[in-house]
Amino acid sequence: MVTTFHYLLLGAALFTIGVIGVLTRRNIMIILMSIELMMNAVNINLIAFSDRLQQVTGQVFAIFVITVAAAEAAVGLGIVIAMFKNKETMNINEIDLMKW
Amino acid sequence: MxxxxxxxxxxxxxxxxxxxxxxxxxxxxxxxxxxxxxxxxxxxxxxxxxxxxxxxxxxxxxxxxxxxxxxxxxxxxxxxxxxxxxxxxxxxxxxxxxxxxxxxxxxxxxRGKDTFVLPPAVIPPAVPASGNSELVGTALYTSYLLPFEIASILLLVAIVGAVVLSKRRTAAEE
Incomplete structure (x- = not known):
């Protein structure tokens, strides 16, 4: 029988994979994809608890998370295009203009 | 199974x-x-x-x-x-x-694993009569109307931001 525990474990695994991707990769596209993975993990947790408590609130908040993910992807990819036009690179280590 | x-x-x-x-x-x-x-x-x-x-x-x-x-x-x-x-x-x-x-x-x-394995049947389903889309829509347009509108403003800001960020600069601006 599938319990909420299974879903929380799946969410934790996806979130951790996303964190590892953000911390280790240098390609900005893959970092943005890892952020999407983390948002999906959060959605799984929200909907698992929505099912567990038989309340629809978790699903409503999952819709808000998807909205924020869409906005984040649009702005993030706009930044990527602007960055590529200026510096011709997707490598985040070369974007160090504001680094102290 | x-x-x-x-x-x-x-x-x-x-x-x-x-x-x-x-x-x-x-x-x-x-x-x-x-x-x-x-x-x-x-x-x-x-x-x-x-x-x-x-x-x-x-x-x-x-x-x-x-x-x-x-x-x-x-x-x-x-x-x-x-x-x-x-x-x-x-x-x-x-x-x-x-x-x-x-x-x-x-x-x-x-630490919390004992609370997760409770069978869901303990709590009776809230409104089993209507469908999932109806339940989500009702909650979204009644209890969560203000966050819903704020989310639409967020999307508008994101659209404008994305257009401004990726817009090609014209010769007049350079």
Whole structure:
């Protein structure tokens, strides 16, 4: 029988994979994809608890998370295009203009 | 039993594809595996009786966000990035941070695992008569109307921001 525990474990695994991707990769596209993975993990947790408590609130908040993910992807990819036009690179280590 | 089999199929696809998203050299392959992960997560939503969100996941994530990713990958050159070093030098910090995160989540799940295994049948279903989309829509347009409107403003700001960021500068502005 599938319990909420299974879903929380799946969410934790996806979130951790996303964190590892953000911390280790240098390609900005893959970092943005890892952020999407983390948002999906959060959605799984929200909907698992929505099912567990038989309340629809978790699903409503999952819709808000998807909205924020869409906005984040649009702005993030706009930044990527602007960055590529200026510096011709997707490598985040070369974007160090504001680094102290 | 069927539920368990479906859960393990979707969970395996989601986790394996997520690992491949993070480890692939080619960005296009990463995007393809991200699509596989998103579809598997939509399947997980279906096993959780969230049919409306499964549809939203496929339409917004796969149909919108993933296509946007692929568009941007096509606009910028892939070949050069593929021959560069793919991983940061700060991998020791990454390992330590991930280990702390796994330990924290694992401890929390271990402490609370007795409360999660209660059968869901203890609580009677709230409104079993109407469908999932109706329930979500009713909650969204009554209790959560203000956050819904704020979310629409957020989307508007994101559209304007994306257009301004990626707009080509005209000669007059230079």
């Amino acid at each position: 069927l539920e368990l089999v479906l859960f393990y199929i979707f969970a395996t696809i989601a986790v394996v594809s997520a690992i491949l998203v993070v480890t692939q050299q080619n960005v296009v392959h990463s995007a393809a595996f991200l699509g596989a992960t998103l579809f598997a997560v939509a399947g997980i939503f279906l096993t959780l009786h969230a049919e409306f969100l499964a549809g939203v996941q496929v339409i917004v994530y796969v149909g919108g966000i993933l296509v946007l990713f692929v568009f941007v990958i096509m606009l910028i050159s892939v070949e050069r990035a593929q021959h560069e070093r793919q991983y940061n030098r700060q991998w020791t910090i990454a390992v330590v941070t991930s280990a702390i995160l796994i330990g924290e989540i694992g401890y929390g799940l271990y």
